[in-house]
Amino acid sequence: MKxxxxxxxxxxxxxxxxYIIIIISNKIYITKYKNENKIIEGYINDFQLKGNYLKIExxxxxxxxxxxxxxxxxxxxxxxxxxxxxxxxxxxxxFLKPNVNTNFNLFNYKNYLLSKKIYWTFNIKKIHFLKDKIxxxxxxxxYIFNKCNINKYLKxxxxxxxxxxxxxxxxxxxxxxxxLFAVSGMHITIITTCxxxxxxxxxxxxxxxxxxxxxxxxxxxITNFAASVIRAALFYIILSVKxxxxxxxxxxxxxxxxxxLLLLYNPxxxxxxxxxxxxxxxxxLIKFNHLINRHNNxxxxxxxxxxxxxxxxxxxxxxxxxxxxxxSILINCFFVPFFTFVIFPLSIITLVFPFFLNFFVIVxxxxxxxxxxxxKITLFILYLKAVPFYILSIYIxxxxxxxxxxxxxxxxxxxxxxxxxxxxxxxxxxPIITILDVGQGDSILIELPNNKGNILIDTGxxxxxxxxxWKQREVxxxxxxxxxxxxxxxxxxxxxxxxxxxxxxDHMGESVSLINNFKxxxxxxxxxxxxxxxxELIKELNKKNIKxxxxxxxxxxxxxxxxFLNNVKYNNENDNSIxxxxxxxxxxxxxxxxxxxxxxxxxxxxxxxxxxxxxKVGHHGSYTSSSKDFINTIKPKYSLxxxxxxxxxxxxxxxxxxxxNNSKIYRTDKDGSIEIKLNKNGYKIRTCSP
Numbered sequence: 138m139k140x141x142x143x144x145x146x147x148x149x150x151x152x153x154x155x156y157i158i159i160i161i162s163n164k165i166y167i168t169k170y171k172n173e174n175k176i177i178e179g180y181i182n183d184f185q186l187k188g189n190y191l192k193i194e195x196x197x198x199x200x201x202x203x204x205x206x207x208x209x210x211x212x213x214x215x216x217x218x219x220x221x222x223x224x225x226x227x228x229x230x231x232f233l234k235p236n237v238n239t240n241f242n243l244f245n246y247k248n249y250l251l252s253k254k255i256y257w258t259f260n261i262k263k264i265h266f267l268k269d270k271i272x273x274x275x276x277x278x279x280y281i282f283n284k285c286n287i288n289k290y291l292k293x294x295x296x297x298x299x300x301x302x303x304x305x306x307x308x309x310x311x312x313x314x315x316x317l318f319a320v321s322g323m324h325i326t327i328i329t330t331c332x333x334x335x336x337x338x339x340x341x342x343x344x345x346x347x348x349x350x351x352x353x354x355x356x357x358x359i360t361n362f363a364a365s366v367i368r369a370a371l372f373y374i375i376l377s378v379k380x381x382x383x384x385x386x387x388x389x390x391x392x393x394x395x396x397x398l399l400l401l402y403n404p405x406x407x408x409x410x411x412x413x414x415x416x417x418x419x420x421x422l423i424k425f426n427h428l429i430n431r432h433n434n435x436x437x438x439x440x441x442x443x444x445x446x447x448x449x450x451x452x453x454x455x456x457x458x459x460x461x462x463x464x465s466i467l468i469n470c471f472f473v474p475f476f477t478f479v480i481f482p483l484s485i486i487t488l489v490f491p492f493f494l495n496f497f498v499i500v501x502x503x504x505x506x507x508x509x510x511x512x513k514i515t516l517f518i519l520y521l522k523a524v525p526f527y528i529l530s531i532y533i534x535x536x537x538x539x540x541x542x543x544x545x546x547x548x549x550x551x552x553x554x555x556x557x558x559x560x561x562x563x564x565x566x567x568p569i570i571t572i573l574d575v576g577q578g579d580s581i582l583i584e585l586p587n588n589k590g591n592i593l594i595d596t597g598x599x600x601x602x603x604x605x606x607w608k609q610r611e612v613x614x615x616x617x618x619x620x621x622x623x624x625x626x627x628x629x630x631x632x633x634x635x636x637x638x639x640x641x642x643d644h645m646g647e648s649v650s651l652i653n654n655f656k657x658x659x660x661x662x663x664x665x666x667x668x669x670x671x672x673e674l675i676k677e678l679n680k681k682n683i684k685x686x687x688x689x690x691x692x693x694x695x696x697x698x699x700x701f702l703n704n705v706k707y708n709n710e711n712d713n714s715i716x717x718x719x720x721x722x723x724x725x726x727x728x729x730x731x732x733x734x735x736x737x738x739x740x741x742x743x744x745x746x747x748x749x750x751x752x753k754v755g756h757h758g759s760y761t762s763s764s765k766d767f768i769n770t771i772k773p774k775y776s777l778x779x780x781x782x783x784x785x786x787x788x789x790x791x792x793x794x795x796x797x798n799n800s801k802i803y804r805t806d807k808d809g810s811i812e813i814k815l816n817k818n819g820y821k822i823r824t825c826s827p
Contacts, residue, residue: 153397160404168256169198170232177201177228177259178267180275183361184220188610191216191261194361195226200254202235203228205261213607219266222282223275229263239574239809240619241825242459242523242626251405252364252412278359284488290501293318294484297360303617305505307654308512310458313447313465317476319411320360322369322419325353327481329373346377364399364412368419371395388423392416410457414450421449421540428543436470441543443469448539448551452532455521455558459625463517463552471507480504519559522628562588562628568697568721570813572753573597573623574805574825575615577781577788578643581728581753582624590633590694594717594728596620598646616650624655631656634692638715638730640668648674657683663730664688665706665713697721702740703732711756712736718746722815727771729755729762737767749773751813754797757781758789758804768796775822777811778804 159165170177179197189207194200207213235247235258250256271279285291285298292298297320299306309315317323329349336345353370360366375391378384396416399406406412422429422445429441447466454461462468479500487497535554539547565586573580575597583592597615624632635657637645651657652674660683662671678685692699703716714730727749729737733756740746752773755762757780776797780788789804803811809825 150397153401157400157404157407161407164251166251166256170201170257172232174232175229177203179226181220181222181224181226183222186217186220189213189608190610193226195228199256201257201259202250202255203230203259203261205264210605210607216264221271221275222278223271224269225267227265227267228259228261230259230261233258233260239805239825240623241810241812243619243622245408248405248408252403252409254403254405274355274358277355281359281488284491287491287494288487288497290497291484291487294481295488296320297363302611303613305508307617308508310460311462311518312468312508312511313462314469314472314508316414317472319365320363321365321411321415323477324481325356325366325369325373327477328356329353342381346374346381349377350374364406364409365415367399368395368412368415372419389420392420392423410453413453417453418446418449421445425540425543439470439473440466443473444548445540445543448536448548451536451551451555452529455524455532456529459521459523459622459628461519461521461555463519463555464511464514468511475504519555520625520628520630521555521558522561523626559628567814567816569815570726570751572777572779572805572811573619574810575619575779577757577784577786578646579638579730579779580620581779584627584629585694585697590697591629591631592634592636592694593632594636595638595644596635596647596651598642598644600642614647614650616647617654620647620651621655631658633658633694634661635659636661636715636717637663639663639710639713640671641710641731642670644731645670645674649677652677652681652683659683660685661689661692661715662687663713663715664704665710668710702744703736705739707735709733711761716740718744724750724815724820726751726753727773728753731756731762733761734764734767737762737764741767741770746771751775751777752800754778754789754793757786758793759786760790760792763793763796765796773797773800776800776802778802780804780806782806
């Protein structure tokens, strides 16, 4: 009978897993809205107002993310005054499918929203606030939000709303402690432990459980039902019921049951890294709890817990973050108790008694200084190249057996594997050229084989416009949101040469941000007078002692030669663009920057160029470049256009596309980033189509 039960249970679990895989792989979901709908009516569940940008999570027939750019200052004041959780609202606009990532290995917004059961975004044209009557639960949420709004760390620690700037978030990630600031099981454990301590003196366990359940559901509501909090809250409730009614079932089986139940409710939780970390680490720590409890010393227990958590999280870190700090085991041994016994309790005290705010700020500043100190120790930070799922599966098996056979030797094995992984680019046999999608701009990465050199041509950049102070908001730069994460996902820890074709914002606007956040060894500038952007960059280069060169004729990296064809000084920034010709593995590449027709004629007069395999089309497909004579002479096989979707310049122009018609055209606005991998059989092109 027991064998039959086991077989039935195994079959049920297997069917659930197959169901989840089918749903995820085919992106199957049911939505109550249609593309042609123009109105949403519902309640404000969450909102974010930064400058003139408003993002609202509305619960109507289902949850929808709604976006709006405020045009007038008076409207801004009215909206700011009116915004409240639980307020009924009517929006007029249009439904859109969420964006997907258009660069390989990077953040996928659509998957992120799917993990929250959100299937649409909505562009708002008109906003109507309908009534002020707000339910009790939303009144409580508004009250707590307003109390937390006095400090960014309070909002982060209590509500999970991260308004910290990029640099401090990056420092948390670099030293491996960002998990402490995500609302998770640790928060639940601390809060429930304290509540139980006070309540057990006045009421019995059954009544305590009822109060705890009510409190936990309120906490879930306030934190917008974050997956990691759902896991912690529900698991606490299940364990409490098990204890009261003396149910004979292991904790690991209960956790497995809860995992499958939640995935049955929303299979797309697999895209939520909080969910993955929470269930993985909880499961491993429950399974191997005996390794921790065989010691009585708190510090030893803490070290073992930190080590097991580190090892268990390796596959998830490789899958989602591509960066790991080997010192994070020791760093967490300091920060976990510091956060548990100082930062978190103090944040609760400050929430209740706001006059503690100044003391809280002092403690947080001390913490930031300690974080900055550890952040300067970069020797142990490894960049881990994105790998296929079957390699991740091998990692999962290895980490399981390392924890199971927990010893100094097994820990050393995982360290050696990680160090080897960080050096894997030395085993790359073939060059790879990638046209990154940076919107209306250029950024091209050339990876030479065996890690002999990484060359980045341009950084992209967003055109900056003067705007009123109330419209201004902090946004992540392209360097920190796209270029650097992509470099890390390729296992690249340095750029040997950064070539800036010319001084326009859309080609070098991210250069300062890049050198401030990533290791760049040498920079090459174009011929011609330097503009303000270039002068600003040169100041930063001098501060950092980074070598820079201008108006060179060629660059030789190992056996690879890059010829700079445009050395004439023009009175036009675009025409001063660096133009690069190179031959890699018998294939000819020509990168035109923003060089115009005048430069094209000069190049044809000076050089014999024909039958180009890959042409990076000049000036994003503008009619100022790519003349018929030039294209008919060089005869490109492939034409690569780096261009922003729905850009205001109307690039690429139809007349240019007609001229390029004899070549195969790839463009980043339609195809996303474009990767050309040269190999012994020729080459392979793949795109990250949106």
